[in-house]
Amino acid sequence: MKITIIGTGYVGLVTGACLAELGNDVLCLDLDANKVAILNNGGIPIHEPGLDVIVAANRANGRLKFTTDVAASVAHGDIQFIAVGTPPDEDGSADLQYVLAAAKNIGKYMQGFKVVIDKSTVPVGTAEKVSKVIAAELSQRNAKECSFSVVSNPEFLKEGAAVEDFMRPDRIVIGSDNDAVGLHAKALVKQLYTPFNRNRERTYWMDVRSAEFTKYAANAMLATRISFMNELANLADCVGVDIEAVRHGIGSDPRIGHSFLYAGCGYGGSCFPKDVQALERTAREYDQDLLILRAVESVNDNQKQVLGKKIIARFGENLAGHHFALWGLAFKPNTDDMRAASSRVLLRELLSRGATISVHDPVAMDEARRVLALDFADQPEQLARITYVSNPMDATNKADALLIVTEWKAYRSPDFSQLKSQLKNPIIFDGRNLFDPQDMTDLGIEYHGIGRSVLTQAK
Structure with missing residues (x-):
């Protein structure tokens, strides 16, 4: 499958490298040109055991690429993972400016159907905000031929064991809509995660808001x-x-x-x-x-x-x-x-x-x-x-x-x-x-x- 990862930080880079390891064609976008240059030159901007090996192997076989070209990244992936930072704002709330900026770019450049997956840790209701931003961009372009569905798929990665956590997850939480477009997105996401469920079913399907809440509830516990x-x-x-x-x-x-x-x-x-x-x-x-x-x-x-x-x-x-x-x-x-x-x-x-x-x-x-x-x-x-x-x-x-x-x-x-x-x-x-x-x-x-x-x- 063709996958785009928006953000090459801790979550984005691990997600992109591991999905490429499973045979997917992954393009990782980051607006930080220095970080992309490091990755394209064989370096790793973060310390995570085992990640360097996976990144190097999949760069070499062409399944993992890095770019600063926003339009190219939107064109590449049928599935668009938003994995940018959500730093705390002054009042303690999650700062969604980078998430919504990523959504805006998807709406600006997309052609045809896209599954947009919120991988970043985001508060309840973020998927709705992402949907509104994308819809506004499509309306401005009068792009009636384009459709999309926003899915919540929070990460449960421990720093220091992230590669193992991703490749052998104890659970995969996915929140999706049940309308026609949502069911189409659900089918694609299910296909993407099929390799993780061969031994036993690890996927927990729920509504989008419950998936967003689950991530916060887990860390709070x-x-x-x-x-x-x-x-x-x-x-x-x-x-x-x-x-x-x-x-x-x-x-x-x-x-x-x-x-x-x-x-x-x-x-x-x-x-x-x-x-x-x-x-x-x-x-x-x-x-x-x-x-x-x-x-x-x-x-x-x-x-x-x-x-x-x-x-x-x-x-x-x-x-x-x-x-x-x-x-x-x-x-x-x-x-x-x-x-x-x-x-x-x-x-x-x-x-x-x-x-x-x-x-x-x-x-x-x-x-x-x-x-x-x-x-x-x-x-x-x-x-x-x-x-x-x-x-x-x-x-x-x-x-x-x-x-x-x-x-x-x-x-x-x-x-x-x-x-x-x-x-x-x-x-x-x-x-x-x-x-x-x-x-x-x-x-x-x-x-x-x-x-x-x-x-x-x-x-």
């Missing part, structure tokens, strides 16, 4: 589980409870399960923070107050400060003269994404108190340099107290303590003897609970986790 466990972890620290033992205890209940119950120093990324805010904004438009989601957001904002508070409680309010090693900058492992990363909050807190910090991340170093330069643009003297090192152990040399913010696998089994010898004080502040408190105590390491102070309380 996951964010809620994280904030719930983080709030319990903070209480566990007060009463001498091991939150990891609690996690196993409640996770064994099949009604609850083990996923997304890990206590830590807060969630980040582009999805959870943005989508929780957008859903709250939608609720306010209908005079509804989502009390739980407001709490989820508030708990997460506070959780990003917990590690800093533990460090201050141990070393004092004034951190001038103290040097720390920080492992992990990206908001989660297997990505270089620094959006809403907990590391940024911790760095600002420690640097504002005079500390110096050596930092390491397996893949996010370049992105961190770019983002932190913006964060500290008005405080260059604080930015200058960050040192970037290429080896995690190098960061610990003569540091007062090790701070762990991202749970990269490379950090799970360090040489603790070397770690103790290099640290000025054998202290670890573990924002992701990578290590067992008893093991650390046996090794002579002072250990501060999240919700794991049971041993400290016992003393």
Whole structure:
């Protein structure tokens, strides 16, 4: 099938590459000429494991192409995926300007029938807005021979596992209309996704608005589980409870399960923070107050400060003269994404108190340099107290303590003897609970986790 992907960001590039891998003829459009040049020259503008291999293979066999030509992209695909960004607006709502601009271009250049698929994460009612924009363009052209149907097909991709998620999805949610044009679109979309359903049916068909809502509901539920466990972890620290033992205890209940119950120093990324805010904004438009989601957001904002508070409680309010090693900058492992990363909050807190910090991340170093330069643009003297090192152990040399913010696998089994010898004080502040408190105590390491102070309380 001939497919057009509008937007070569995280969702668009993964979607285009994976659909090409299944034999489709895919043309990806992006108005950023530099990004298209990188892709056409064999590069990848984002870090996603396995994506570079798929992109390279399908570029080589001609099934995956990249362009800045809007008219050519509209002409190419019978199915047009809109996969552009929907950043949060000032009021927390999703900014649809790029989605509607893509719709306008489709209406301006289309000839004949098109299936327009909203792949971007968009609020309820967006498909109707997209339809109106396309219809207005067709009316202006008097293009009576053209027809279209807008379908909602939200993505459920995890950064760091997006290729696997796309190629082996646990569900495919599709919202479509049931009129004659909608049924024709449904048939084409069903054909497109047939390869994913050979083992078992993974497609969930519903109306368009319900599909749009499903994406927000899914991310809001996951964010809620994280904030719930983080709030319990903070209480566990007060009463001498091991939150990891609690996690196993409640996770064994099949009604609850083990996923997304890990206590830590807060969630980040582009999805959870943005989508929780957008859903709250939608609720306010209908005079509804989502009390739980407001709490989820508030708990997460506070959780990003917990590690800093533990460090201050141990070393004092004034951190001038103290040097720390920080492992992990990206908001989660297997990505270089620094959006809403907990590391940024911790760095600002420690640097504002005079500390110096050596930092390491397996893949996010370049992105961190770019983002932190913006964060500290008005405080260059604080930015200058960050040192970037290429080896995690190098960061610990003569540091007062090790701070762990991202749970990269490379950090799970360090040489603790070397770690103790290099640290000025054998202290670890573990924002992701990578290590067992008893093991650390046996090794002579002072250990501060999240919700794991049971041993400290016992003393």
